[in-house]
Amino acid sequence: MQAFWSAGYEGASVPLLAGAMGISVQSLYAAFGSxxxxxxEALDYYSRTVGGFGARxxxxxxxxxxxxIRFLDEAAVxxxxxxxTPGCMIATAAAEVAEPSLSAYARQLRTDSVARISARLKRGVQEGQMSAGFDCDHWAWYIASVMLGMSVQARDGATADVLHAVARIAAASIEANRRG
Incomplete structure (x- = not known):
């Protein structure tokens, strides 16, 4: 996971990956096929572990x-x-994949995140936390865009303080929509 995350799919050679796992190239192909x-598998593992903070x-x-707000704060951290490697593996390592099936898979993982955010907001509307006219789908895309931007900025060296400031600004924009 870490080798793909830091080098990206294209930059991570099979010998590099085998070395990172402490196995031979032949063993890598025997275990994973390709x-x-x-x-x-690395993306799935990331989603269940390090990258699972968002769903949680x-x-x-x-x-x-x-x-x-917690989602954005935890993204900053x-x-x-x-x-x-800083940032989000799905946003950075998977963003530049040339292999069409992998590109589609990474895009689906990002779209799934938007759907989770939207579903959570829709539940909030049902529970009376936001007005009935609150556009959960568009807000979910906005929140995901902020999160993905934070990932790229982290990869470019943005500090935790900067990322927390971005999270606070986005949080204020959504907080302004609280029913009340």
Whole structure:
């Protein structure tokens, strides 16, 4: 996962990947069949572990707006990490994949994130936290766009303080839509 994350799909050679896992190239092919299959497994592993913070944040709060704010705050913390590769693996390592099936898979993972945000906001509308006219789908795309932008900025060296400031600005914009 870390080799793909730091080098990207195209930049991570099979020998580099085998070395990162401490196995031979032959063992890599025997275990995974292809570099593409290994990349899919790495993305899935990332989604369940390091990158799973978003799904967990959206469900951890009883209030939808607080859940989105937590999602953005945790993105700032996770993306500005001081060890490993900054940013989001799905946003950065998977963004420039030339292989069409992998590009589509990464795009689907990002779209799934938007759908999770939208579903959480829709639940908030149903629970009376936002007005009935609140456009959950468009807000979900906005929040995902902010998160993806934070990932790129982290990769470019933005500090945790900068990313938290971005998260606070986005949080204020959604907080302004609270029913009340």
């Amino acid at each position: 570099k593409e299959a290994l990349f899919r 944040a959206l469900e951890a709060e009883s209030d939808a707006i607080r859940a989105v 996770n993306f500005a990490r001081t060890t490993g």
